[in-house]
Amino acid sequence: MADAPLMVVNGAGAVTGWSRAAERRFGLATADALGLLLTDVLAGDTARADGGGTDDGGPAGGGPDDGASGEGADARTGLRLEPLGGAGWAVREADGEDAGDPIDEALLDVLFTQERVRIHVLDPDLRLLRISDPSMDPDTDETARLRGRPFREVCAFDEPERVESRIQEVLRTGVPCVECLYRALPGDVAGGRRTLSLSAFRLQEGHRTRPGDHGAVLGVVVTVVDVTERVRHQVRDMALAAVRDRVGRTMDIEATCRDVVEAVVPEYADVGVVEIVDAVLRGESPQPGPLGRDVPLRRAAHGGGDDPAHPVGDVRAVPPGTPFQRALSDLRPRVVPVEDAPWAEADPARAHAIRESGAHTLLLAPLTLRGAVLGLVSLYRCGDSEPFTEADIPVALAMASRTALGIDNASRYVHEYTVASALQRRLLPQTPAPQPAVETDHLLIPGGGGGNWFDTIALPGARTALVVGEVGAEGIQAATTMGQLRTVVQALAALDLEADELLARLYDTAARLAKERSQLPESDPLHREPLMASCAYVVYDPFTGTCTAASAGHPAPLLVAPDGTVSTVGVIQGPPLGSAERGPVAAVSFPVEEGSLLALHSGALRNHAEFPAGPLHQALAHPDRPLRELCDAVAYALPDSPELRGSTLLLARTHAMPEDRYAAWELPYDRTAPSTARRLTSRTLARWHVDDDTGDATELIVSELVTNAVRYGSPPVELRLILDRGLTCEIRDGSTTAPYMKYAGAVDEGGRGLFIMSQLASLWGTRYAPDGKTVWSEQVIPRDEG
Structure with a gap:
């Protein structure tokens, strides 16, 4: 320099x-x-x-x-x-006074080459003299390219006149402007307009060297920092605080809804709407579970402009095939983009009103309390406001929770659930159970008689059973029968039966239930209503990459390959449960690629599943999408038909078993097998950080099972350890002879092996195959292990 x-x-x-x-x-x-x-x-x-x-x-x-x-x-x-x-x-x-202090030069270099704070040096006319440039590339020197240009052209503020007026005030008075917030055009930055923090300081000759001497004004230094994300967090926190402060202070339901809208409009949302189940406004108890499509909602509050399509007080049912109906059926908040909305034709009046308002994104949050739906909160952002994102969903959840609590206090519920809906919801799994090599989600179309069910059951050996069934009836009796059959399937699955054998025993259960119905008095409605049901049972094994499926009068599942190819599994369909016809049940095994999608559905979707160009195939043609998005896509694609109400779709995406969660060996078929098994087990459990107590018990179990396999079985003998929900030990040998537990006397030298194992393991059993059997045990692992 x-x-x-x-x-x-x-x-x-x-x-x-x-x-x-x-x-x-x-x-x-x-x-x-x-x-x-x-x-x-x-x-x-x-x-x-x-x-x-x-x-x-x-x-x-x-x-x-x-x-x-x-x-x-x-x-x-x-x-x-x-x-x-x-x-x-x-x-x-002439005397070298132009040379600056090295520290000053280094400080300037640091300030003008960092990225976070943009520094602008302006002359008194607010024209750019220098700008920070983190690239330090002489070919793209920002100062050389922008020198002399007005500051308003360098930083594209939303209101450049306000910004320039504030900087000129700093030049005139010398009072700095510190962290003043202004909006800026988005430019190439995604996510809407940006918020910039601006600070300005006047440059004055002799200001530093002679504090008492105020020389000529040389210009102004302006720093700009992008604080968009920080402001977004502040806006969300302030909106949530406003809702918590204002909502719940009154015992009037409609006043509570108005408080919600006034708390979020216009600081957080441009338009806010609260709709309440009409029966709740009349003081009745809300229906538990997802909201049926025929349940009317009343618009209780609206803020941020007029909606001529649905004014306050309007009562209407939410049309199916819209995000509003999806939010009320699966009870999940969602961000919905307005542009190219596939649901617009399902509710043209509301879609037109949304477009007229200039809204570009919606934030929907169902109002739920203790499993009951009270209504729906819809927040819109319009024009040049920033769109809602997934980061707004937790805020919507908290707002909806607070609002629902206020409505609940105002309505003073007399009872919480009706008998039929409570029974239906409680007999179904509330959330998909986590599985080691399968991720699942489901779609339950509102309506129907409540006789459809689905289940995901964990089986020994890291396998997973997928179940879908339906009862041919409606009302409380259908839900009761569904609960009985679902319980029986779970109990039979715990016995580790093959798919065809499990359905064979389920036929026996259905026959006993049908006989009990026939013994009821003739005046009982169940006496005249035959028991008719169906069930499909599929078992996925992540180690072999195969599925085994069997059907009792139920449609075959769909298999979606990773490339999107949809095919129907060739399952031999047996007679329905409860029918007089009875024949052998055949199970079918088929390979499944990792990342494939299994779609088990109820009978009402049979026609859509068998039609290759239909909406169900098209919605499932992208198996890599999140399962919740696939369920929503199916719901949007299916027509609004009475026969589809109450239909069930269970989606399962297959994965391979993680290699660090299992170990397998083939053991020698001689006396050294138990010691070899103990050594391999000890080494593996140490790698999995299993404590000494559990490890000692596992080694004893393995030793006893391997000893029995060598003594009473036939080669080959294989050992497999699986660390998943618990610790599983599997010993496979080539014999189909079933082990059984003995109760040895005080002087007996043997017969205690399986008894000891049953005391150490939480579960144990035997699984048979054409080429042998597998004896397995499961142990519970403490939470801090594994």
Whole structure:
């Protein structure tokens, strides 16, 4: 920096280059100095030094050629001229005063090359003199490209006049502007408009070296920081705090809804709508579980503009196939983009009103309390407001929870659930059970008689059973029968039966239930209503990558390959449960690629599942999407048909078993097998950080099972350890002889192995195959292990 000239002049004495040091020395901005004659620049400098205008003894002449034919210094000005290679001169400080402090130079370099805070140096006319550039690339020098441009063109603020007025106030008064927030155009940044924090400080000659001497104003330094995310968090926190502060202070339901809208509009949302189940407004108890499509909602509050389609007080049922109906059926908040909405045709009046308002995103949150639906909160953002994102969903959840509590207190429920709906919801799994190699989600279309069910059951050996069934009846009796069959399937699955054997025993259960119905009095409605049901049972084994399926009068599942190819599994469909016809049940095994999708559905979806170009196939043609999105896509794609109400869809995406969660070996078929098994087990459990007590018990179990396999079984003998929900030990051998537990006497030398194992393990059993059997045990692992 010390070698850089103050300025550069051409042969005619006109300034062609101007440095920051020259700006400080002569008080002229680059844009003003370029083109001036050197004599005029020096004359102005002398006038400032003398306290008045130029005198007769000052420098004169048109340029360097008039009085400086070679390199030299002028004692009056403290400057010296050096000829350049071309037709021009470099003007430098004669005594080296242009060289700055190394620390100051280093500090400036750090400030002007960091990325977080954008620094702008402006002249008194708010034109750019210098800007921070983290790239330090001379080919893309920001200062060279933007020098001389107005500040409003450098930073695209939403209201440039306000910004310039604030900076000019800083120039005029000297009072800094610290962290003033302004909106900026989004530019190339996704997610809506940005929020910038601006700070401005006046630059004044002699301000630092002579505190009492206030010299000429040289310009202003403006720093700009993008604080968009911080402001977004603040807006969310303030909106949630406003809802918590205002909602719940009254015992009037409609007043509570108005408080919600007033708390979030317009600071958080441009439009807010609260709709309440009409029966709740009349003081009745809300229906538990997802809201049926025929249940009317009343618009209790609206804020942020008019909605001529649905004014306050309007009562209407939510049309199916819309995000509003989906939020009320699966009880999950969601962010919904308005552009190219596939549900617009299902509710054209509301879709038109949303477009007219200029809304671009919706935030929907169902109002639920203890499993009951009270209504729905819909928040819209319009125009140039930032769109809602997934980060707003926790806020919506908290707002909805607070609102639902206020409505509950105001309505003073007499009872919580009706018998039929409570029975239906409680007999179904509330959330998908986590499985080691399968992720599942489900779609339950509202309506129907409550006789459909689904289940995900964990089986030994990290296998998973997928179940879908339905009862051919409606009402409380259908839900009761469904609960009985579902309980029986779970109990039979715990016995680790093959798919065909499990359904064979389920036939027996259905026959006993049908017989009990026939013994009821003739006046009982169940006496005249035959028991008719169906069930599909599929077992996925992540180690072999195969599924085994069997069906009792139920449609075959769909298999969606990772590339999106949809096919129907070739399952032999047996007679329905409860029918007089009875025949053998056949199970079918088929390979499944990792990442494939299994779709088990109720009978009402049979026609859509068998039609390759239908909406169900099209919705499932992208198996890599999240399962919740796939369920929503199916719900949007299916037509609004009475026969589809109450239908069930269970989706399962298959995965391979993680290699670090299991170990398998083939053991020698001799006396050394137990010791070898203990050694391998000890080494593996140490790697899995299983404690000594559990490890000792596992080694004893393995030793006893391997001893039995070698003594009473046949080769090959295989050992497999699985660390999943618990610790599973599996011993497989080639014999189909079933082990059984003995109760040895005090003097007996043997017969205690399986008894000891049953005391150490939480569960144990035997699984048979055509080529042998597998004896397994499961142990519970403490939470801090594994």
